[in-house]
Amino acid sequence: MADFDLVVRGGTVGTAYEMFEADIGVKDGKIEAIGRNLGAGKEEVSAKGRLVLPGGIDSHCHIEEVGQDGGVQEESFASGSAAALAGGTTSFICFLPQWKGHTLAESAPGYADRARQSRADYSFHQIITDPTPEVMQKEVPALVAKGVRSLKVFLTYDPLQLTDSQFLEVLATARRLGAMVTVHCENFDAIGWRIKALLAAGKTDPLQHAWARPPLVEREATHRAIALAELVDQPIQVFHVSCEEAAAEIARARGRGLKVWGETCPQYLTLSHEDLDQPDFGGAKAVCSPALREKGENERVWARIKDGTLDIVTSDHCGFSFATAKRNPGASGYGQGGATARADGMPAFNAIPNGVPGIETRLPVLFSEGVSKGRISVNEFVRITSANSARLFGLGGRKGAIVPGADADLVLWDPDAERTIEVAKMHQAIDYTPWEGLDVKGWPVVTIRRGEIAMRDGEILAAPGSGTFLARGPYDFIAPTGTVPDGFDAAAIG
Ligand code: URP
Ligand code: ZN
Ligand code: ZN
Secondary structure (H helix, E strand, C coil), X not given: CCCEEEEEEEEEEECCCCEEEEEEEEECXXXXXXXXXXXXXXXXXXXXXXXXXXXXXXXXXXXXXXXXCCCECCCCHHHHHHHHHHCCEEEEEEEECCCCCCCCCCCCCCHHHHHHHCCCEEEEEEECCCCCHHHHHHHHHHHHHCCCCEEEEECCCCCCCCCHHHHHHHHHHHHHHCCEXXXXXXXXXXXXXXXXXXXXXXXXXXXXXXXXXXXXXXXXXXXXXXHHHHHHCCCEEECCCCCHHHHHHHHHHHHCCCCEEEEECHHHHHCCHHHXXXXXXXXXXXXXXXXXXXXXXXXXXXXXXXCCCEEEECCCECCCCHHHHHCCCCCCCCCCCCCCECCCCCECHHHCCCCCCCCCCHHHHHHHHHHHXXXXXXXHHHHHHHHHHHHHCCCCCCCCCCCCCCECCEEEEEEEEEEECCHHHCCCCCCCCCCCCCEEEEEEEEEEECCEEEEECCEECCCCCCCCECCCCCCHHHCCCCCCCCCCCHHXXX
16 A cells, blocks of 8 residues: 655755755645655656755736736736746745725725636735725735735836835734735836936837836835835835845845845846847837846846845746737836837837746746856755745745645756747747747756646646635744834834
8 A cells, every 4th residue: 555645756855955865755735754765655756866846936926917907917827827837836926906096805806716727826915006994904904814914015106106104004004914015116206207208308118118217216115115114113025126226225124133025036137138128129028127237237136145135036927928018008017107109109118018927937047047057056046936935925834845744845856957948838828938048957847736746847737726725824924023213113003
């Protein structure tokens, strides 16, 4: 009789801090044993010559997201989760929307039901664009109780941005409820002012997206978000840090003992202005916010991963195809300053939907550029792609770890495999990848999600609907520090 449902045999196991040779025995979707020469499994997978790492957690991606105008991003839960599994990601956190002027219940009804089509495990951050008393005192507490234990706010984009006083409301509510707050940090007014001037000067190319949003607007908003979070004593994560100026704000806050974490994305580690300045409107493929920076900035962002300022690398995957959305002045999507069309029919830079696809390429690009090129160790790779997301978002002990009792989410990596990234071979629904033609070394060859072989050699075996919702309960890691700057704790009063 078999001892296990599945045994992953003879691999090199990599965790957040260790590397060792072992078999992994799986029962009922969980890791039951780790050791040499384990007994038989009903099913066995040879991991000889492979690294066995925790399944990736992509704690920031936009899947089938519904905009304020009712437009739906093109990546469905079925396709986006297939892409995730193909790229070695077994869990992701995407976004429940709130439309300004509406309650949470009124915003994108049925979204959480559509997520049930996922093949990977999933959870939600709740976007807050309109923190009315009804939303903050009734709806958000009910949602947190159901396991949606993180909020997302934007300090820019119309019509999503919060004022500082609204942001303070969100921070104070989150502290009372024991929820995490994630923040998009850019200065809305400064960007709007520069967009106006650029358009008035006839500057409309995709590259001018970066001119409208220089590092300073990110640095200022990062500084402000941290200061307001300090005033409330509410832990925050700064999303998609693109540059040293913003990372330095986080490092300074951490040095002062504040609970502030930083996330970046592969686009800020590998792409640059050059990708925005391409023929045939190709620069639109690289329009995302914060904007891509000048080439030298990539290494400075890598350095902030190495020194621990940036804890997590997510995809910030967005479902905007080149043919349908990126070249369409009327397309629905993240943007600012109005839908201006140019004489050639293309959108002006500010009307190109912001965001790039990356849920499938996140881990292969990072492994190749990071581990294979010697910038980071396998352990660091595990920390920034799964273990730290689990800790920060209340999935510790269950995800992002190879320990007995954790979900058996495992990825077998061939560290020597050489591939070229080509959208034609990918599983995402989006018609391009910004990494087209990139040669990578290291590839996920088998993805196991809760003990089920979900992907083998690029073939997706997990069915739509086999993913499960990850409810996230209270956890100590994000407890407030207990200190406010001058001792007057306004958040405690209400
Ligand atoms: O350009 C980006 N990042 N689009 C997605 C929305 C966001 O800001 O996270
Ligand atoms: Zn954002
Ligand atoms: Zn995003």
